Amino acid sequence: xxxxxxxxxxxxxxxxxxxxxxxxxxxxxxxxxxxxxxxxxxxxxxxxxxxxxxxxxxxxxxxxxxxxxxxxxxxxxxxxxxxxxxxxxxxxxxxxxxxxxxxxxxxxxxxxxxxxxxxxxxxxxxxxxxxxxxxxxxxxxxx
Numbered sequence: 469x470x471x472x473x474x475x476x477x478x479x480x481x482x483x484x485x486x487x488x489x490x491x492x493x494x495x496x497x498x499x500x501x502x503x504x505x506x507x508x509x510x511x512x513x514x515x516x517x518x519x520x521x522x523x524x525x526x527x528x529x530x531x532x533x534x535x536x537x538x539x540x541x542x543x544x545x546x547x548x549x550x551x552x553x554x555x556x557x558x559x560x561x562x563x564x565x566x567x568x569x570x571x572x573x574x575x576x577x578x579x580x581x582x583x584x585x586x587x588x589x590x591x592x593x594x595x596x597x598x599x600x601x602x603x604x605x606x607x608x609x610x611x
Contacts, residue, residue: 473504473506474506476506476508476509477506477507478512479512480508480514480593483558487535487558490504490506504535505534516529516600528600529600530553530555531549532548538578539564539577539578540561540570540574541574542561546588546593553587553588554585554588557592558592
């Protein structure tokens with residue numbers, strides 16, 4: 469089923485349209501796709517194998533997408549298979565108005581989400597395999 473939980477994307481470039489399609493359904497039925505995620509297919513020309521385990525984590529390549537929520541604002545981001553080391557959020561909703569009652573809640577959640585981004589800071593989608601390997605080498609890990 470297109471967009472079902474665990475859906476396999478063929479290209480990284482499929483993510484924006486897929487996320488918007490699923491999000492439009494999620495807005496109508498919020499509990500329907502509560503733990504939704506999609507992954508890049510192993511058969512994708514964009515797929516690559518990360519550096520293996522690092523510091524006890526099974527994968528280092530962010531080839532899965534999940535929704536994130538900050539107040540009333542929703543977006544998605546690329547993450548590793550074990551939900552560690554996320555990329556930056558791609559927001560699907562506009563930022564709440566400063567005067568709204570939700571703004572303070574949004575800012576607190578936004579800051580927490582922003583602090584979760586470390587090695588992939590500045591990346592809104594997965595880095596190339598070469599970029600990935602350089603990032604991890606700069607962190608002191610060489611496969």
